[in-house]
Amino acid sequence: MESEICIYTFSPFGFEGSLVTVEVDLRRGIPAVDIVGLADGAVRESRERMRSAVINSGFDFPCERVLISLSPSDLKKEGAGFDLPLALAVLIQSKKNDFKFIEENIMVMGELELNGNLRPVRAVHAAAATAASSGIKMCIVPYENAEEARAAGNMKVFGAKNLTEAFSALSNAELFSSKKQIRNLNSLLVSEEGMIEKHGILFAPVEKGFEYGEIKNQKELIRAVQIAAAGGHNLLAYGAPGCGKTLSLQKFSALLPLLTPEESASVTRIHSIAGLLSKGSSIIRKPVFRQPHQTASIEGMCGGGSQCRPGEISLAHNGVLFLDEASEFKSSVLQMLRVPLESRTITISRAGRTTVYPADFQLLMSANPCPCGNFGSKEKICLCSARSVEQYWKKFSAPLLDRVDIRIRVDPERQSSGPSRTTDELREEIALAVSIQRQRQGKRNSRLLPSDIEKICITDNEAKKLLDEAAEKYEFSPRAAAGCLKVSRTIADMKGLKTINGECMKEAVLLRKNENLIAGML
Known part of the structure; x- marks a missing residue:
């Protein structure tokens, strides 16, 4: 037969x-x-x-x-x-x-x-x-x-x-x-045995080297990192060399919950196409943390080649893309990030064929305040000319910075003393915020559309007044004002509040207005 x-x-x-x-x-x-x-x-x-x-x-x-x-x-x-x-x-x-x-x-x-x-x-x-x-x-x-x-x-x-x-x-x-x-x-979706559950959200056990309690005198930075993890917001940390910004951001993945089965499916597919799945592995549940070198090319970041392999921004899908010493990346590479940050996808065309990769990543960046790193320090002398400082910061164009909702200046001279909260303690508020976001619309606050902001980011009179005054004082763009609303919504979710109050809005504005500290350097 x-x-x-x-x-x-x-x-x-x-x-x-x-x-x-x-x-x-x-x-x-x-x-x-x-x-x-x-x-x-x-x-x-x-x-x-x-x-x-x-x-x-x-x-x-x-x-x-x-x-x-x-x-x-x-x-x-x-x-x-x-x-x-x-x-x-x-x-x-x-x-x-x-x-x-x-x-x-x-x-x-x-x-x-x-x-x-x-x-x-x-x-x-x-x-x-x-x-x-x-x-x-x-x-x-x-x-x-x-x-x-x-x-x-x-x-x-x-x-x-x-x-x-x-x-x-x-x-x-x-x-x-x-x-x-x-x-x-x-069983392929990772055994839940050993996983840590908070407010119905699963986290992986804290691995060695990812404990935030070990970081000293950086409470303001750790608070900004916690808010970024809770709402999926992009973050820029800038400060003198050795102040702890890179160390804090490299531990960031420990604050993120496990991916949902739907999120992990697309992440696993991308890593399978790239040939990056480890031997005998099944599915990726931990959010990916990608840290490309400063010499990365546009093709390395976007993807390409004869088979249109994924680049760093697609490999960081549903995870984190961390650019350490971001000012050392080529200007063209930094500007290339603008469209994927907005559309959450990237289209690659090669030899008459086109493919669309998902690129829903969270951007973290760290940078020095100037080429020598001593600008603004009371104890060290900055040897950089005003023009060199201006050229240094011009790599971060206004449209790119406008898409970064949290900007934190890391200054050891003004940071609070003492150890930071532990990773487990930070996860408590993050889990509450993530749980609320998943139940509300199934997406992070940083991904809210303008129509979503009107329905979800409900403010009281004090918060509305604070935002209006800040927008006028600091000349916020419409995107910047929307970013403040989204960050304040995350802070309110971390407290379990239904309405954004003045305290939440004040903290969101303080995290956003650091762009004026950057502007003051130019």
């Missing part, structure tokens, strides 16, 4: 990628393997690896002329993940009269070694999710990628260690549901 099995594989490109159908025809002629369908160099080389792997696994390679078609034919096929699907498709065609194969559509990915063993490949999570959305229910991938594929959901996944195991699975559906192969999806 002729099998109705159909082999699909995946060609990664950008965030979406495409399913590829693998068809094989055996015909008379000089023994050879031909591949049609816009295959790149790595895919064309698959025929040699495939032939050796098939023979070294104990199978007979067809003596006929083998034609392999990859469709759609106008889509460029790239990557080493085509080895296994090509080998299985050839074996199915050559042995279709000897075996009864599973009568299912099946998605296959994997790179073959010459001895028949399988190597893990990237983009397996994206491939499994795309296949599941297309109605494909079965998947064969390398054993190291199996957890990654199962995390996509709605898929029966078989993790094969070699070509022999993968071929056996094609004729035995029970292998896909064996206890060694399948697990409860909830």
Whole structure:
């Protein structure tokens, strides 16, 4: 009986990628393997690896002329993940009269070694999710990628260690549901054992080096960091070298709750496409913290290349992008951040193809007050000219700074003495604010649209008066005024208040008006 099995594989490109159908025809002629369908160099080389792997696994390679078609034919096929699907498709065609194969559509990915063993490949999570959305229910991938594929959901996944195991699975559906192969999806979402729950919000245990209680004399900075974590607000900390701004911001991820399953799905897909998922991992639940070097290029930040790989801003999706010594980044890199900060996405176009990556990240920046770092210090002398200080701060254009709701000057000479609150204590108010935001609209306060602000950021008379006076005194733009409302809404949420009062608004204005301290330097 002729099998109705159909082999699909995946060609990664950008965030979406495409399913590829693998068809094989055996015909008379000089023994050879031909591949049609816009295959790149790595895919064309698959025929040699495939032939050796098939023979070294104990199978007979067809003596006929083998034609392999990859469709759609106008889509460029790239990557080493085509080895296994090509080998299985050839074996199915050559042995279709000897075996009864599973009568299912099946998605296959994997790179073959010459001895028949399988190597893990990237983009397996994206491939499994795309296949599941297309109605494909079965998947064969390398054993190291199996957890990654199962995390996509709605898929029966078989993790094969070699070509022999993968071929056996094609004729035995029970292998896909064996206890060694399948697990409860909830276990993939990270066991809640050991997690810390506050107000219904889950946090990961505090790791060594992420304890805020160890930081001394930085209460104002830690308060600003706490508010930023509670509402997802962008933050700029500036001050003299060694004042503690970098240390405080590098611990920021400890204040963030675990991602929801919906948030983690897109984050996992992006890291799968980039090949950054660790061996045997399934799904990312901890918010990502990315800290690129100051020499990063626009392509490194935005993404690109022949396959439109994700850049730093997409890898920081639903997480944090931290630019330490932000003034040392190229001006073009800093200005590039403006559109993604507003749209929460980035569109990449390469060679007539376009992809859209999600880029909903929280921006943290640290900077010195001047090139030498001593500007404004009472104890040290600044050797920078007025023009050099002006050029230094001009890298932070007004449109970029306007999108940063919290600006905090870190000055050890005016900071409160004593240790900061512990990470666990800071999480208490953050959890309350996050819980309220999720119940209210399902998005962070920093993401509120103008129409949302009118409904959610309800102020009393004192708060409204304070904002009006501050807007006039400090010449706030409409976006700056809206930023004050969003920050004050977060502060009110941290206190469990339904209405923004004058105290909340005053703190929000103080955090925003630090732009005038910057302006005073120019």
